[in-house]
Amino acid sequence: MDPYSTLEVPHTATLEEIKKAYRKLAKKWHPDKNGGSLDAAEMFRNVKAAYDCLVDPIKRAAADAKRKYQDQAEAAKKAKAEADKQARARAHAQEQPPGRSGLSPWAVVFALFALVFVIAALFESSNSGSSSTSA
Numbered sequence: 001m002d003p004y005s006t007l008e009v010p011h012t013a014t015l016e017e018i019k020k021a022y023r024k025l026a027k028k029w030h031p032d033k034n035g036g037s038l039d040a041a042e043m044f045r046n047v048k049a050a051y052d053c054l055v056d057p058i059k060r061a062a063a064d065a066k067r068k069y070q071d072q073a074e075a076a077k078k079a080k081a082e083a084d085k086q087a088r089a090r091a092h093a094q095e096q097p098p099g100r101s102g103l104s105p106w107a108v109v110f111a112l113f114a115l116v117f118v119i120a121a122l123f124e125s126s127n128s129g130s131s132s133t134s135a
Contacts, residue, residue: 003050003063011067015055022051 004011007021025047027033034040053059 001046001050002067003053004067006046006050007054009054011064013054018051018054022047026051 004013007013007018007025009017009021013021026044029040029044029047031037031041031044053063
């Protein structure tokens with residue numbers, strides 16, 4: 001649990017702001033003010049633990065380092081998810097529908113006409129060459 005969010009203070013809070021927030025929340029959640037409620041006692045313990053963490057410079061530095069590590073891990077996770085999303089979009093855009101070769105229909109028609117003309121030219125040349133040799 002983040003001690004800053006428990007005390008409802010920003011990460012840049014000064015020691016005075018932390019003490020003020022602690023006093024306010026301690027009064028609000030103190031078990032004696034809440035009729036001995038177990039939920040209030042638990043919240044009071046959380047507020048006290050957060051305060052103890054933030055007033056000790058070593059514990060606060062450790063909490064800040066942990067928060068920074070978690071923020072970096074979360075940012076890396078988001079960046080990876082975004083990169084994966086973009087890679088899937090690129091792969092989807094490059095995919096050909098099943099059964100399609102990727103050629104345009106006009107290119108296929110042109111290739112068939114060219115093939116017909118080549119075959120016709122071959123037959124014509126073979127027919128004209130055989131008639132001239134027999135005479």
